[in-house]
Amino acid sequence: MKQFTSYIATGFLSVSLLSSCTKDLLDKKPISQSETATAESLLLGAYDNMYDEYYTSDFLTNGDVSADNGYAGGDNAANFSIDKFTVNSINGNVKRDWKYLYTDIKNCNLILSITPTTDDKGLTPERREEIMGEASFLRAWHYFNLIRSWKEIPIITAIPTDLQSMYVAKKPAEEVYALIIQDLEYALTRVRDNPPAGNKGIVAKGAVNALLAKVYAQKPNPDWNKVVAYCDAVTASGYDLVPDFATLFTVAGKNNIESIWETQFDGVLHQNWVTGMNTPFMWGDWKKFNIPSHTIVAAFDAEGDAVRKAASIKFVNVSWTDDYWKQPVPVIYKYNDADGKSNTYRLRYADILLLKAEALTELNKLDNTANGAQYYINKIRHRAKLGDTPAKTQAALRLAVEKERQLELAFEGHRWYDLLRTNRAIPVMNAQKDGNGNNLNYNVTTDKLYFPISQDEIDSNPNINK
Template sequence: MKSKYIIIGLLLVFFASCKDDFLDLSSNESLTTATYFQTEDDFTAAVNGIYTPVRQWMGPLGDVGTSPSIMIGDMHSDLARYYFNPNYRAGSDVENIADFVPEVDRFSSYWTEFYTWISRCNSVIGYIDDASFDADTKSNLKGQALFFRAYSYWWLHRLYGQAVLHLEPVSTLAETSKELSDEAAVKAQIIADAGEAANLLLGKAAQQAGRVTKGAAYMLLADVYMWYGEWANAESALKNVTGYSLLTNYADIFNPANKNNAESIFEIQYSSASADYSSSFVYNMFPFPSTAEQVAVWTGVSNPEGLTEGEMMAVPTPEFLAAYEDGDARYAATVQTVQNADGVETPMCSKYLHPHSTFKQSDDDYFIYRYAETLLFMAEAINEQGNRIDEAKGYLNQIRNRAGLENTTASSQSELREAILKERMIELAFEGNRWWDLVRTGSVQEVISSYGAKVKANPLDYYFVGSQAPVPTAFTDFSTVFNLPDDEKLYNPYVD
């Protein structure tokens, strides 16, 4: 779909309504924006509608088969890859992403996904100030819309390095096309939106579970400042992330029985009660082929089906597995060894594997921010400011000690820098962070070229089968920003 027409199609934004649970959505398609945005219920329903595409993005999107966040953040790195299935070639696009094969349009299809979010956010932000209802409720709703607009532009900013800044509801054809804004302008808008959201949003204790909070907005601000090496600003933002604590047991963080726990700053909500709201990304992490009996053992579902048409995704790499220290309690919560129907044994990501009742309808949520990352960011921000290494190690050691490990042995700023990056790889594995860490630390060329050489030299160690191997152009594209979609270039007169 052409991006121009996607934005036009969103001129009249229709959102789902909310009753007791903001996951329970119903349609208001007979209403236009002119008559719809009047009451508190209207804006509550509109904000609920912002969460819908976010949930779809973090879960399997379209034909991708796996979470785009995990595919970009983990498979497009040295942390995870795929298990080559010669009988299923529909996954070649994801394979190329994992193998850094040159592609002109890599990730360009996601451009329109974020403008769907942005359009919905703008419809709330643009009308809510003129509505008459409780001021505190209004502030909280506007804060949520501002957070998601900032978060949407944060994705666009990192993927493409530029964006078209749409900050008001689009009401005419002429408004659908605008000039590209440069990196500095997009960064400034993200900071402005996230900062205002932080002032408007409720804290965790007061906010409805599953909605974004003041802490999430400050984490987004810190994320931006960390990206640009603005360490003092990052530290300042992180100090405002309060009211959270580490869980004692790492595995408990991800158990659906502990949704929105004390460590959770913001997680995308899924419910197994409905196919529309459930998560299923773990099913693309299982080996192929697998029998229905195997699926039943792994998941506990009462209606298991065999897994035949597909390819195992997000498979832990040898580099990732080797990064664990002896005695690290996170290993058992993150990785387990499984066999496919042919008896071939392989490691799989088990972080999102918990018993559920119905095939491909899991309760597992997806984390955007949790308190462990706050501590790791704080360790890094303090270390990079110099002369505070002991203070920085204190934050890192909280993460290590929770995992059953001794304090770090790093004794210099450079050693601690490496230790923090490694700890982030392990602690935040399969939460979509590794690629972005490599980009912001300038490590892509060094890490991925070394990793790629190993894959090419020993393809069987990296889950190829028989005589199969990476394509000749694998591990030759180390781009850190990607091309805009051709449709945007074609239909937006301001884009070359």
Template structure:
């Protein structure tokens, strides 16, 4: 029987009173949940608080890349943090503090969306039009779906949180896990509601249209969800991908280099992006990646591109995407994979290009059209429409100067799927997609088991010891200790 959580679940399923540091609504709205959010200004402020989770959470500043790219064959951990090495080496333990922080922040973001969904229908302020109320509800449904998607793809079976309450009743704050299928059903339900309520655009201002949930963003997430869930629905995924393309928002592919040069954010390819603005509204993520000549510091950086990734670009002759994603520089530290001596030239993750002293304005794309076109190709291949799938992949390849897929690439469904997976890697490296892609294509165990990366300190390949038990992250130990119902 499906069981939903009726609790705020802030800061890892704790009660509201013990998690005020994470439920940061008051500084944003100058209101508290006890006020009731009775007027238009208050409910708009609550919605702003829900969006703010994208900027305040460590997950969207950097850990999404760690969960997806460092954990996969795309990047090494670099740096000197044992907890981050666990993600690289596939030895993540429940006591890793990053797990609890991200789990808590993501559930906190869901709690904020739930509060909006509870209070918005009750606002009787004449300033709040029914059209705007519907939009607010649609935005909150989307946000709840997005964060549940992050949870289910990272941890597998997780509790669903579908209501806001400040109850401290143990029966409500100690939920059991829902199955992945149940979580995806909830995500799809929320996205169907969001699509019915959201506009294609909020007007002509791109800084608004790319910052807030739109029908296009909801269709994009639905396409992902229908493909990522354990039992795939290729037809539904295709329908939602086509809806993105048909949107009145007019999404289109742009010059690939412009996507990541720091000067073309809120562009026509962008569907939704985290609006880091720099300064007090900046992100520290780029400082963790960029070389000394850009970052201005000399300590060993994290998220080092792997030999395997660089080899994949070179094997395809893909100079455009390689140069957009990677920059080499000589360094003063020792890197055990790229040069076991000081003065070696090593690669740096380069899709974020401006460090700006821990307060960068570099954006994180939540969705962009290039990703959706490849999802469309995947759905077409799943429906055995291979020539049509190839046409979609070719759109992505041609814009970076690569030739069309060959007839051999389209020889069978499995071969076509392999070509799509390879293309997604080259297109989306360092964008927090790789691990999910490997899981969805059923290739994560094989890829990580056969990965050969030589530790130059020993001259031996590193053993990732990958098996099915490592596909999903362990639930944080703090959460297991607090809630005995989470097995």
């Protein structure tokens, strides 16, 4: 055990794929040389990685600002580059996100390496298996986020034993998705049936089934029948929509029946950065990041969707000037607690219902019965006080699902990956206009759909492009 704790603490991987970020957010248990790590403390450290800068900030820029839901806002040049599709290999966000995610994977690999043989006397056989399952899920989650942003990535599943074994070549998406599915199938037989009461930050079967559904939809060759099957498995675990959409994002709405997996914030040890960085309700009235776009505001208005708009966007008078809006300026209103105590959803049931609608549409099951796509779209629309979808044909329902996902899941980090999955990113983004009707000239092409490998990684890993 001392070998492994010393191995992390000394920064042996600081110039490798598994390089530890210098941010204090990652300098937590189990990364310690002064104590013997246990399987439980290692797992706690892996869960704590959900508070790193990727998961508290960049997931929103990558998922919504890359798409048509938002503009970069703020003053970060790397965010501007992502917004305008001018990202290159020296982009600061690209560099840090790669390091964060591979550090997170490193910590999962450590758990999976030592837990089977640890002599921790307090660890029951059942709990040992649960820990292995939770770590496998977390590793799959991190790889899922990597492969959605980078077209090809290295696969690391063990602790390197020498410098040469740290230098790994990229693998195609198909191989990465195969590993993700393998990890999730392993996790599904080991994690608990339900998370502890009042803490949906802990992985349980619902989260594993939900991620499997998303993986089978996102992979290069989707399996829509499996998407439906895993969505149904989520439903069988007892999840449901909360009646009032607005309550989803309140402190009182934490860990509700719709939540499948959410990062827990207490406003003290962990504050919700989405609130601080994107709204005037916390951290003062400095220029905010991730400003809602004219497109998303117009989409809410065109649909007459007052319920979800009011819970997602708020127009406020601010002391700063925005690049795209006059006063008042729209800001993200989800996660609006001034103390940063609102949780952040990673997986919620509405996402899964709309994913099932998408799968049924692709399977040409289109009607308004429990086996048809219209039924699940309408279920989501009715909660938002909207009538049935007018879409009836497969082509129309594809666009209807896309629209409902945009309105329902705005500012939760989904939109860009939805557009990638449906091959809609290029036409949608190249049609974007500002508030005066002028084309934003993103000039998106296929080579701009994914992040480049960071130049730091290219310089440190001689095998990365082999």
